[in-house]
Amino acid sequence: MHLARQGHRVVVVDRASFPSDSVSTHYIHQAGLLRLKEWGLLDEIIAAKTPPLRKMHYGYRGIELNGFADPVDGVDAVYCPRRTVLDEILVNAARRAGAEVVENFTVTDVVVSDGRVTGIRGREGDGPERELRATIVVGADGFHSTVAKKVGAELYNVRPAAGFIYYSYYTGLESWGLHHKNGMNEKWFGTWPTNDGLTMVATICTKRYLKEFRQDVETNFQAVIDDVSPEMGEQFRDMGRRAEDFRPMRYPDNYYRRAYGPGWALVGDAGYHKDPYTGWGITDSFLHGELLAERIHQGLAGERPMEEALAEYNKLRDEESAGVYDFTTTLGELTELPPFFKATMSAMSKSQEWTNKMLGLIGGVVPDYEIYAPDALERLYDDAGVPQDERIYDPAA
Numbered sequence: 382m383h384l385a386r387q388g389h390r391v392v393v394v395d396r397a398s399f400p401s402d403s404v405s406t407h408y409i410h411q412a413g414l415l416r417l418k419e420w421g422l423l424d425e426i427i428a429a430k431t432p433p434l435r436k437m438h439y440g441y442r443g444i445e446l447n448g449f450a451d452p453v454d455g456v457d458a459v460y461c462p463r464r465t466v467l468d469e470i471l472v473n474a475a476r477r478a479g480a481e482v483v484e485n486f487t488v489t490d491v492v493v494s495d496g497r498v499t500g501i502r503g504r505e506g507d508g509p510e511r512e513l514r515a516t517i518v519v520g521a522d523g524f525h526s527t528v529a530k531k532v533g534a535e536l537y538n539v540r541p542a543a544g545f546i547y548y549s550y551y552t553g554l555e556s557w558g559l560h561h562k563n564g565m566n567e568k569w570f571g572t573w574p575t576n577d578g579l580t581m582v583a584t585i586c587t588k589r590y591l592k593e594f595r596q597d598v599e600t601n602f603q604a605v606i607d608d609v610s611p612e613m614g615e616q617f618r619d620m621g622r623r624a625e626d627f628r629p630m631r632y633p634d635n636y637y638r639r640a641y642g643p644g645w646a647l648v649g650d651a652g653y654h655k656d657p658y659t660g661w662g663i664t665d666s667f668l669h670g671e672l673l674a675e676r677i678h679q680g681l682a683g684e685r686p687m688e689e690a691l692a693e694y695n696k697l698r699d700e701e702s703a704g705v706y707d708f709t710t711t712l713g714e715l716t717e718l719p720p721f722f723k724a725t726m727s728a729m730s731k732s733q734e735w736t737n738k739m740l741g742l743i744g745g746v747v748p749d750y751e752i753y754a755p756d757a758l759e760r761l762y763d764d765a766g767v768p769q770d771e772r773i774y775d776p777a778a
């Protein structure tokens with residue numbers, strides 16, 4: 382969409398046809414919604430009757446953060462559109478911008494000439510194999526990326542996946558709103574109202590529970606909610622009615638992949654994937670898609686060498702996502718919070734102002750220095766009345 386809007390000739394191929402469902406829950410942070418708004422697409426999410434959410438309930442082993450971030454640039458709610466809704470809006474926007482979109486086209490290989498990627502090979506449905514030639518091939522094909530495999534993009538900063546997820550859609554839970562709750566036993570559940578009057582409910586547990594969980598999914602799904610919040614577990618048993626099959630996933634390890642090379646680049650999960658615990662994958666894909674498109678435009682327009690522009694994309698992607706990656710992989714372990722997070726989040730939970738600030742930081746619209754700069758930390762601890770000997774200042778503590 383971005384490149385087509387700038388007048389470049391773009392072909393988008395996807396093995397799916399749209400509307401298409403992906404194994405993914407649907408939470409989009411304010412930072413991602415701001416990108417959709419800027420691109421003129423947020424109104425389409427709203428027009429699809431995606432429920433607006435204006436209260437968040439985050440719980441970390443007894444620490445409760447209940448509130449909402451201050452509105453930014455008119456974004457005063459968050460949304461969880463189903464992927465059938467979101468992906469179709471994005472694909473249509475690319476088409477409207479002038480990109481040629483070919484659905485049901487599976488990429489099987491990249492075309493290489495003189496050490497440089499010069500296109501893709503694949504087929505539409507059961508049709509004959511075709512080659513499409515391009516100045517640059519972008520692999521936006523998710524964590525099983527064929528493009529990444531074929532170009533041999535190396536992995537780095539890999540951290541083992543901690544858990545597995547099961548989720549489904551329920552009626553009867555409209556009054557719940559958005560919850561994101563960690564229990565004491567490496568178990569978590571989340572709830573998000575989505576389209577068609579349904580509430581998506583997900584559980585994550587660490588891998589040691591997988592074998593037992595699989596044996597009776599319905600019972601164990603209920604048991605996780607009971608374990609994390611007995612009160613909500615009771616409501617779930619009484620009011621929740623499952624409307625669709627469970628979607629399970631044991632997700633891959635967290636990783637970064639080299640994001641570019643001669644004639645190719647990677648974006649989204651193809652180049653950088655992390656635990657779904659913090660729900661940052663879609664937002665990061667938006668941010669990095671835009672970042673990459675700007676750099677490709679600079680290269681195609683001859684403003685600077687493509688290689689240099691793509692190297693900058695790789696560097697900025699890694700720098701800008703480092704905090705989220707660290708936060709996600711740490712909290713995704715579902716174990717005891719590290720002392721620094723425990724001390725600061727516990728202090729934040731004692732005031733609405735600090736709670737809302739933290740929810741803004743989680744949503745990517747409050748810079749981290751507003752909470753974690755030394756003078757801000759001091760103010761936080763003062764406001765919460767934390768005794769001097771319980772104040773922790775070192776994130777590595």
Ligand SMILES: Cc1cc2nc3c(=O)[nH]c(=O)nc-3n(C[C@H](O)[C@H](O)[C@H](O)COP(=O)(O)OP(=O)(O)OC[C@H]3O[C@@H](n4cnc5c(N)ncnc54)[C@H](O)[C@@H]3O)c2cc1C
Binds near residue numbers: 395404409486521663
């Ligand atoms: C269980 C789970 C829950 C999640 N929950 C959230 C959440 O709440 N919020 C959030 O922000 N993120 C969440 N994520 C992460 C999020 O789903 C991903 O980060 C995001 O979808 C990445 O987008 P993408 O476009 O890079 O890849 P994908 O969404 O995976 O899209 C890849 C596309 O490539 C196509 N494709 C793949 N291979 C080929 C091929 N060979 N040829 C042609 N086409 C191909 C696919 O059909 C697909 O359309 C979750 C992930 C999981 C696994």
